[in-house]
Amino acid sequence: MPRGASATPTGATPSADEGPAHDVRNEVRLCGRLSAPAEERTLPSGDVIVTLRIVIPRPEPTRRSGSPDGGSRPGQVDTIDVVCWSAGTRRAALRLDAGATIEIAGALRRRFFATPSGRQSRYEVEARTVRRPGRRRVSGT
Numbered sequence: 001m002p003r004g005a006s007a008t009p010t011g012a013t014p015s016a017d018e019g020p021a022h023d024v025r026n027e028v029r030l031c032g033r034l035s036a037p038a039e040e041r042t043l044p045s046g047d048v049i050v051t052l053r054i055v056i057p058r059p060e061p062t063r064r065s066g067s068p069d070g071g072s073r074p075g076q077v078d079t080i081d082v083v084c085w086s087a088g089t090r091r092a093a094l095r096l097d098a099g100a101t102i103e104i105a106g107a108l109r110r111r112f113f114a115t116p117s118g119r120q121s122r123y124e125v126e127a128r129t130v131r132r133p134g135r136r137r138v139s140g141t
Helices: 087-094
Strands: 028-034 039-042 048-057 077-084 101-115 118-131
Touching (some): 077 101, 087 118
Parallel strands (some): 077 118
Antiparallel strands (some): 039 048, 048 077
């Protein structure tokens, strides 16, 4: 196709899955409290991972929240599982103390695994960076 030419006919609008008009991304940013010390595990494949759990308080409810139950109740939290694959994020996670405030950036993943009762799945965040707020970022790459 010549430079400057468009694959979309003149006057037509691009579909949702074409080009920059549709910005697809899987980005998660979390800031919360580490519920317990991170745990290192060796998988059957020989890969080493570090897992941790971050607890994030939900915002106080508002009357205009728009949710069917009127918003979250005071004191509710979300507990999110995080997995660290890279050496940098594994080291950073293992240095954190339980109760520390931490920031995680990464992507949401759905993991499938076998159990005695059958195949199951779980969502978790695959960490790209792990850090304490106000400290230098430790990248996973």
